Amino acid sequence: MVSKQYDVVNMESQDFGSEAYQAINLHNFQQLDQIQALPDEVVYNINVVGRVLPFKSNRYVVDHLIDWDDALNDGMFRLTFPQKDMLAPADFDKMAAAIDSGKNSRELKVVADEIRMTLNPHPAGQMEHNMPSYDGQPLPGMQHKYRETVLFFPSQGQTCHAY
Incomplete structure (x- = not known):
């Protein structure tokens, strides 16, 4: 290459x-x-x-x-x-x-x-282990993978700019 x-x-x-x-x-x-x-x-x-x-x-x-x-x-x-x-x-x-x-x-x-x-769009249990909640309710479209960072994934933005 x-x-x-x-x-x-x-x-x-x-x-x-x-x-x-x-x-x-x-x-x-x-x-x-x-x-x-x-x-x-x-x-x-x-x-x-x-x-x-x-x-x-x-x-x-x-x-x-x-x-x-x-x-x-x-x-x-x-x-x-x-x-x-x-x-x-x-x-x-x-x-x-x-x-x-x-x-x-x-x-x-x-x-x-x-x-x-x-396909496996959520490897390593990220939907179970990383989904934040508010007042006991899950917040879909978000992940709390890092101590000070919440990732937000709007469904309309699910296009990858590079693989």
Whole structure:
């Protein structure tokens, strides 16, 4: 794997924020010129896995941090766009079959949710051991993992910006 090196100390401020923010996600990633240059199988795999594991990126990452000449071996590409091996083969095949059969978005969401339920989004008992409470009532969407820190997880924010 080839990795790029950046001199972040000496980067000028105009390198950041000179372009308007544009979210890149499942709904628009195929419009990127860089994605269109990838093999069809890779794009298909991102589409399949991205329905189960939502992702989000931005133009800065896409335009400046990914080595598109060797995207399949580029660490930033692999962190940013979901990869086929992130799902068990049976789960990948199940989601792919649902897409290929022409299921509508609501039906695809049901399949994706079924697959997600088999994954372990809360390792090491974090839902039992780390959920804070107030007056004896659990506070869902929060975790108290660290002495002075409470983590807040709004359900609308459950998109990973990198895997």
